[in-house]
Amino acid sequence: MPNQLINQAQEVAKEDLDKYKALLNDAAKSRSYLYPIKGIFYFLSHRELWKPLASKLVPYIGLYASVVGPMFLFTYLPQLAIMVFVNGPLAVFTTLLLVLNESAAIVSIISRSFLLQDALLDTFDGTLIAQNQSEIVANGREVKSGGDSIQRLGKALKQPFSRFSVKELVRYFMYLPLNFIPVVGTVAFIVIRGRARGDSVHDRYFQLKGWSDSRKSEWLAKHKGAYTGFGTVATLLEMIPVASIVFSFTNTVGAALWAADIEAKDTEMTKATAPELQEAANKVE
Known part of the structure; x- marks a missing residue:
């Protein structure tokens, strides 16, 4: 019986490993992982996109300080006691990084849901306008005729970004112990978070296209590797302490650049936004 259980466990582990290999292979082929990097350079070269970030810097720093202090006060020593068994003398430094990353994750979840929501929305829409996609932006907000890409943004008619999710916070801490497994555990933790992060990067784009939840889920399932690559x-980038706010905005720019490329190249995704026409074509055939 014990040997049978061991064999089953090995089989399950092999299946999961094969799935993640296939997922990472799809992510590499899609080259979607390049868009967060493109977002950094595009953000740096387009000063008008700095405006939403600049308006939130001071309150963000206040939020970050209010989280980091209590985290070090209440969680550093307990986690250090555990990390000593894993990393030995290096535990002092690895625990420091762990607490900083935990703090960054908490701040990111709270700030994206409340503090930064409108600013990230403006950044996404502004990037689309800068990429000559004002027509699609007009599906979700008023678009003015003059000024730079941010000045052209009028009143938002739809708000796609989700509010605070307790499940997201619970899921983060549920998988956090993976970091206690050297290298492999940390990689697995990042990939799991990246997969979840990727599922939300085009929420605004899907909304502007008028996609239903079922159609969005179908697309994400079909292109799981591409979105996992971007999300990872x-x-x-967003795990980097303090600088995470900047990368939240550059990642948003990268997601908008990806969406603009999808629109400009008239890919399968844009064709799928007219299901009635596709169904009609099938009937004719």
């Missing part, structure tokens, strides 16, 4: 790189 975005997660790595």
Whole structure:
């Protein structure tokens, strides 16, 4: 019986490993992981996109300080006691990084749901306008005729970004112990977070296209590797303490650049936004 259980466990582990290999292979082929990097350079070269970030810097720093202090006060020593068994003398430094990353994750979840929501929305829409996609932006907000890409943004008619999710916070801490497993555990933790992060990067784009939840879920399932690739790189950038707010905005720019490329190249995704026409074509055939 014990041997049978061991064999079953090995089989399950092999199946999961094969799934993640296939997922990472799809992510590499899609090259979607490059968009967070493109977002950084595009953001730096377009000063008008700095405006939403600049308006939130002071309150964000206040939020970050209010989270980091209590986290070090109440969680550093308990986690250090555990990390000593894993990392030995290096535990002092690895625990420091762990607490900083935990703090960054908490701040990111809270700030994206409340503090930064409108600013990130403006950044996404502004990037689309800068990429000559004002027509699609007009599906979700008023678009003015003059000024730079941010000045052209009028009143938002739809708000796609989700509010605070307790499940997201619980899921983060549920998988956090993976970091206690050297290398492999940390990689698994980042990929799991990246997959979840990727599922939300085009929420605004799907809304502007008028997609239903079922159609969005179908698309995400079909292109799981591409969104995991983007989400993993975005997660790595947003794990950097303090600078995470900047990367939240550059990742948003990267997601908008990706959406603009999808629109400009008239890919399968844009064709799928007219299901009635597709169904009609099938009937004719």
